[in-house]
Amino acid sequence: MxxxxxxxxxxxxxxxxxxxxxxxxxxxxxxxxxxxxxxxxxxxxxxxxxxxxxxxxxxxxxxxxxxxxxxxxxxxxxxxxxxxxxxxxxxxxxxxxxxxxxxxxxxxxxxxxxxxxxxxxxxxMWMYCNPVIRRAAALVRDGAIGEVRAVQADFGISGPFSPSHRLRDPAQGGGALLDLGVYPVSFAQLLLGEPSDLTAQAVLSAEGVDLQTSALLSWDTGAQALLHCSIVGDSPRTASVTGSRGRIELPHSFFHADRFVLHRDGHAPEEFTADPADGRVDSFRHEALEVMRAVRAGETESPMVPLDGTLAVMRTLDALRERIGVRYPGETGEPALAPA
The missing domain is CATH 3.40.50.720 (NAD(P)-binding Rossmann-like Domain)
Structure with missing residues (x-):
């Protein structure tokens, strides 16, 4: 090709x-x-x-x-x-x-x-293909802020949405967690992998989907992630990752960030911005380019968005839904367990 x-x-x-x-x-x-x-x-x-x-x-x-x-x-x-x-x-x-x-x-x-x-x-998951997010994740992996201690991320929109809207319709997989919470969960797992434990609380609609959910994910390293999603309140939509020697802060709409600020102990804050040569970060072009690169190369999955990582996120979302009591029509089988 x-x-x-x-x-x-x-x-x-x-x-x-x-x-x-x-x-x-x-x-x-x-x-x-x-x-x-x-x-x-x-x-x-x-x-x-x-x-x-x-x-x-x-x-x-x-x-x-x-x-x-x-x-x-x-x-x-x-x-x-x-x-x-x-x-x-x-x-x-x-x-x-x-x-x-x-x-x-x-x-x-x-x-x-x-x-x-x-x-x-x-x-x-366009967030994983965003050059700014990839740069921030690389800095974390390279130890720029030391050992990761905490991740924070939120994604809330105000609505209001009628009971017939897809975001409130159980038959369409409605609720804040799957539609919006997938971003905070994916962000945390991009940095830390699959959690060893989790807990969550939610406010459910009359239809049985979550209007807002707050979750605490934990790792055996001692790291924790505090995540929130909502379809009843417009949240800051920010994210941060705190380490033993600094932190990274991503602004509003962190999932297609065009910049972030690196704070390191003993250094002045450093702002990293999108390279104009990469094109718009609030577009689907980066994930499309990655797909086309992989297809041309004959690859069956992307190293940027590996299938095992997708499965790990789905495992976490299942476990969170079990904690908050959300189940969709037609779902069968044993309740989801906490991720291993």
Whole structure:
């Protein structure tokens, strides 16, 4: 594929699918060749909007389109298992929006499908591909702030959302934790790996999803993470990591940060900012570039967003939901246990 455009298929036609497709248009070696929706009319309108040559009124037709190099799955997360699974079974490479699935069981099924078929699979955790976040994580790994002692991260939005909105609909995997809390959890695990213990408290809606959740994650090293998410209050959306010899502070919208400040004992604060040459950090271009790099290289997963890391985050989210008492329709099996 060297020198040839990477051909994308877009599965779903909502707001995030539109934003991702618009960002692909800025990449000269990316070509969107098809879009699919369960509504033929929705697919047609989306295709006309973005100049996409093929529009399908069902997911299966997109999955069977051999002219597609990689499919971007942008459905509500309650449909990720079905949509991504369909594409993987057809031999397509897949970039699947976050949260990866509703639960760990579904995530394990998708990873097993990808590994069996030899297809590329990645969670669309754009935060992990953000150059500023990667620089901050590298500084932590290199010991710039000493041993990590604490992580703080929050993501809250004010709403209000009606009971029928997807964020409050149990059938669509509603609630703050999966939609927003996945970012604080993923940030903490990017820096510290999977926790050894956790606890959580939440306020639940009448429908049974979490309106806001606070969690405390702990590691055997003595490190802790205090995390919060909400769909009933607009929080600062900041993050920080504190070490034995300093700290790093990320500003509002930490998950697509364009800067951070490094505080080190005995030194003046240092501000690190995004390199203009990297392009906008509040875009999907960085994760798209990583997918295209990996697909061209014949890789089946990304070292930036490894599948085992995605599974570890899903394991934590399952355990947190067990603690706060949130279960979605159709979920079966034993309750989630604390991560090992």
């Amino acid at each position: 060297a020198g040839e455009p990477v051909r994308w298929g877009i599965l779903a036609t909502g707001g995030i699918a539109a934003a991702f497709t618009a960002d692909l248009a800025d990449l000269p070696d990316a070509e969107v060749v098809a879009v699919a929706s369960r509504s033929a009319e929705s697919a047609r309108i989306f295709a006309e909007r973005f100049g996409i040559p093929r529009a399908y009124g069902d997911w299966d037709a997109l999955a069977r389109d051999a002219d597609i190099d990689v499919v971007y799955v942008a459905t509500p997360h309650s449909a990720h298992r079905a949509a991504a699974g369909l594409c993987l079974e057809a031999g397509r490479n897949v970039l699947c929006e976050k949260p990866f699935t509703l639960n760990l069981r579904e995530a394990e099924e998708l990873v097993a499908l990808a590994r069996r078929s030899g297809s590329f699979l990645m969670e669309a």
